[in-house]
Amino acid sequence: xxxxxxxxxxxxxxxxxxxxxxxxxxxxxxxxxxxxxxxxxxxxxxxxxxxxxxxxxxxxxxxxxxxxxxxxxxxxxxxxxxxxxxxxxxxxxxxxxxxxxxxxxxxxxxxxxxxxxxxxxxxxxxxxxxxxxxxxxxxxxxxxxxxxxxxxxxxxxxxxxxxxxxxxxxxxxxxxxxxxxxxxxxxxxxxxxxxxxxxxxxxxxxxxxxxxxxxxxxxxxxxxxxxxxxxxxxxxxxxxxxxxxxxxxxxxxxxxxxxxxxxxxxxxx
Amino acid sequence: xxxxxxxxxxxxxxxxxxxxxxxxxxxxxxxxxxxxxxxxxxxxxxxxxxxxxxxxxxxxxxxxxxxxxxxxxxxxxxxxxxxxxxxxxxxxxxxxxxxxxxxxxxxxxxxxxxxxxxxxxxxxxxxxxxxxxxxxxxxxxxxxxxxxxxxxxxxxxxxxxxxxxxxxxxxxxxxxxxxxxxxxxxxxxxxxxxxxxxxxxxxxxxxxxxxxxxxxxxxxxxxxxxxxxxxxxxxxxxxxxxxxxxxxxxxxxxxxxxxxxxxx
Numbered sequence: 001x002x003x004x005x006x007x008x009x010x011x012x013x014x015x016x017x018x019x020x021x022x023x024x025x026x027x028x029x030x031x032x033x034x035x036x037x038x039x040x041x042x043x044x045x046x047x048x049x050x051x052x053x054x055x056x057x058x059x060x061x062x063x064x065x066x067x068x069x070x071x072x073x074x075x076x077x078x079x080x081x082x083x084x085x086x087x088x089x090x091x092x093x094x095x096x097x098x099x100x101x102x103x104x105x106x107x108x109x110x111x112x113x114x115x116x117x118x119x120x121x122x123x124x125x126x127x128x129x130x131x132x133x134x135x136x137x138x139x140x141x142x143x144x145x146x147x148x149x150x151x152x153x154x155x156x157x158x159x160x161x162x163x164x165x166x167x168x169x170x171x172x173x174x175x176x177x178x179x180x181x182x183x184x185x186x187x188x189x190x191x192x193x194x195x196x197x198x199x200x201x202x203x204x205x206x207x208x209x210x211x212x213x214x215x216x217x218x219x220x221x222x223x224x225x226x227x228x229x230x231x232x233x234x235x236x237x238x239x240x241x242x243x244x245x246x247x248x249x250x251x252x253x254x255x256x257x258x259x260x261x262x263x264x265x266x267x268x269x
Numbered sequence: 270x271x272x273x274x275x276x277x278x279x280x281x282x283x284x285x286x287x288x289x290x291x292x293x294x295x296x297x298x299x300x301x302x303x304x305x306x307x308x309x310x311x312x313x314x315x316x317x318x319x320x321x322x323x324x325x326x327x328x329x330x331x332x333x334x335x336x337x338x339x340x341x342x343x344x345x346x347x348x349x350x351x352x353x354x355x356x357x358x359x360x361x362x363x364x365x366x367x368x369x370x371x372x373x374x375x376x377x378x379x380x381x382x383x384x385x386x387x388x389x390x391x392x393x394x395x396x397x398x399x400x401x402x403x404x405x406x407x408x409x410x411x412x413x414x415x416x417x418x419x420x421x422x423x424x425x426x427x428x429x430x431x432x433x434x435x436x437x438x439x440x441x442x443x444x445x446x447x448x449x450x451x452x453x454x455x456x457x458x459x460x461x462x463x464x465x466x467x468x469x470x471x472x473x474x475x476x477x478x479x480x481x482x483x484x485x486x487x488x489x490x491x492x493x494x495x496x497x498x499x500x501x502x503x504x505x506x507x508x509x510x511x512x513x514x515x516x517x518x519x520x521x522x523x524x525x526x527x528x529x530x531x532x533x
Binding site for chain 2: 053055078079080082083085087089090091093094095096106107110111
């Protein structure tokens with residue numbers, strides 16, 4: 001374990017029952033950097049986040065976060081580690097029965113005994129960081145998709161985590177909100193001295209802000225590099241992905257019987 | 270033919286194993302809820318909030334139903350009793366039917382449909398929208414923070430609702446029997462007081478309602494927590510809560526009655 005690596009995934013495999021999701025994946029997340037994990041939907045990217053946060057156990061290999069092997073931790077140890085991680089879920093996952101203020105205050109109240117005035121100041125600072133101090137009294141149902149994502153980001157950084165994980169942070173957002181979230185990712189990473197992992201398939205947005213990219217396909221890392229290296233890559237999968245080509249190593253057609261046979265088949269199927 | 274029989278047997282076997290496995294899982298879940306109840310009871314604000322949602326918001330349906338059930342008992346009871354010239358015992362009939370049986374059972378059934386379904390739907394939707402996972406990621410145990418307060422909210426509310434149901438039922442019986450039909454007011458209350466035993470009837474009724482409350486709350490939180498996190502999954506879980514709790518109430522009622530009133 002080297003001191004510069006915050007997360008080390010070493011030869012990790014994972015399967016749901018017998019269906020393999022990840023096979024022999026190794027990657028490193030250096031401290032202070034913003035790393036993207038890219039790949040088509042269902043390729044196993046989100047599973048990687050779940051492994052790093054200890055929600056699932058690898059069937060082989062180890063995941064180390066800040067020197068600790070995640071799957072060897074007991075419940076207490078895992079919770080202690082998670083207090084130093086923040087996660088932004090795909091659609092925010094805000095608590096719908098609480099106001100914006102209470103959502104951001106949730107972790108602070110659960111894990112500290114700070115007086116109410118101090119909690120208020122902290123929450124306002126976090127909301128200010130994402131530009132939504134004025135929305136503290138709203139309920140989640142009153143927020144737009146982009147605002148909900150920003151509130152969720154304020155909640156994720158409430159305890160100043162060392163690692164922030166973003167699960168598809170750009171999905172379903174308008175271009176302005178996408179830009180805002182992108183900027184926040186970079187700014188918060190620097191302000192908190194944290195490291196960030198972004199799992200996404202929004203290539204162009206992500207390439208503008210990350211330091212390093214891993215490409216996952218069918219449960220394996222197929223390519224990696226800096227944003228410029230990725231843009232210039234001749235690797236067929238990376239090329240198809242970055243330039244959004246409809247056909248390539250990822251075929252347009254889902255495997256099926258020959259088209260002619262399909263049309264001539266008896267009508268009852 | 271042989272294959273079809275074998276397939277049928279296999280299906281039955283698999284279903285039985287699945288159900289037993291699920292029962293075991295639900296029991297482990299129940300144990301986990303009890304183990305994590307410390308937070309819910311220590312931070313009583315969490316539980317009080319759930320008592321409001323499960324109990325206070327069920328007041329209208331429980332009160333109105335109690336009143337009407339009592340009124341119907343008054344009418345039917347008077348009709349039968351007056352044939353034997355004992356219409357003065359109307360108070361006893363109404364009170365005993367309510368505190369022993371109808372209060373706990375009907376209030377339990379209403380509670381399962383009103384509050385049990387709401388608890389399941391809420392927890393199921395929290396799961397479907399990743400709120401439960403988000404809580405775990407924030408190092409907060411959802412069983413302690415979400416499930417246990419709802420469980421205890423249900424357990425505490427149910428006996429109070431059943432008591433209220435019975436009280437309003439007696440009032441409804443009095444309204445119909447005494448005020449409308451003209452049964453003697455004095456004998457209505459005096460006979461009731463003489464015949465209803467506190468330990469034997471009222472305490473047993475409260476015990477029943479507490480057991481039903483625990484069963485409904487357990488089923489509701491388990492179904493919510495175990496729901497498949499999709500719209501269809503949550504809707505199925507909600508239906509299962511109402512059906513399973515209703516059946517559980519009726520079955521438990523038989524068992525409890527058999528033990529409580531066997532000497533009478």
